[in-house]
Amino acid sequence: MKYIRATEENKEQIFQLVQDTITAIYPKYYPKEVVDFFCRHHSLESIIKDIKSGGIGVLLDDNRLVGTGSRKDNHITRVYVDPAFQGRGYGSYIMKCLEDEIALNYDTVCLDASLPASHLYECRGYRTIKHEKRIVENGAILVYEIMEKRL
Template sequence: MNYIQASSEHLETIYRLTQDTIRSIYPSYYPKEVVDFFCSHHSREAIQSDIENKNVWILFVNDTIVGTGSRDENHINRVFVIPDFQGNGYGSFIMQQLENKIGEVYDEVLLDASLCAIQLYEKRGYSTVSYEKTAVENGSILVYIVMKKELSHITSAINYDGKCFSTKSNTSGGDVNSKTVFNYHQLGDILWADYQGGNISKGFLVGNVEKDGTLDFHYQHINTKKQIRIGKCHSMPQTLSNGKISLHEEWQWLDGNCDVGSSVIEEM
């Protein structure tokens, strides 16, 4: 898996990915006139302009571009994953990367949510700002929701030694769930933890606390199916309003089909 900034050579692939995804998914939620509006809104010219402004990123799995995401200042737009690759956590991964980038400068992120994506954004902590509508051809109306999410800047001065975390959310395909508990330890910039509960019989992780406060580690566990699984994870800490720590994680299996996903764990 490789997530990079798009260049002009990727224009046609991003355009086709966007158009094909809209034509495949949106007719279940909108009339034809609205689908046509979305397709014209995400034109080659619009995508090229965003690429020139260095606002577009693409996600490769092996040698295939499976998804794309864009932003304009603190506004996320044009997040699409090829239908055949949906359900593997790629959309969540792209969203997290965009939020991370925006969070370097801004305290909140905004987006316009189509009807087919509202539940996804709510699960990521977005709340409704307003309901909007736009008239399109033949009297049809496009209805969408403006949503926002408060972003906490990376917290670097955290000592994880003795802290316990439980899982709040996880992408399908992951093994940990709400019954999994992590017991963390730290010595200098070295981090390790043991975890168990739920689908996990016993697990361990070890890694580093980076200078920017993020965590990079590898994990290994045996689950209740007697499978031994290994993977890697990049974790971004945020401080909640109650002072506790929340870790927003992007993980990837290093065995099997090497699926990716995202999870959130919070200090108990």
């Protein structure tokens, strides 16, 4: 297993992995409008932008892309693991890699945690510093946590 910097060649695979994960997992926690919001938010264009900025990585296991992580400065912005590979420690490994990168320049790391991911982050030592909500399409409400961890 190795976590490496994403390249333009990875853009379609990353996009598909993120979209597949959102549509498989998020409907258990959020209404359709919120799921659609996340799908739009993690568009191919935003993934390409993150690749160009150098802030996105991919986790490969046996040369198969099984996960991805993104960061901007000390803010983790996207961590997704293929649903078929969840529960095997891949998400924790991606988080460790991102935290190690961030620790080179910052004392704290922050992230916006969706409901399905907040437990993973709590287990890694993150604490909620603020509860947030955002109204999306048709008045549906996206609820999420702003979390922080000292490195």
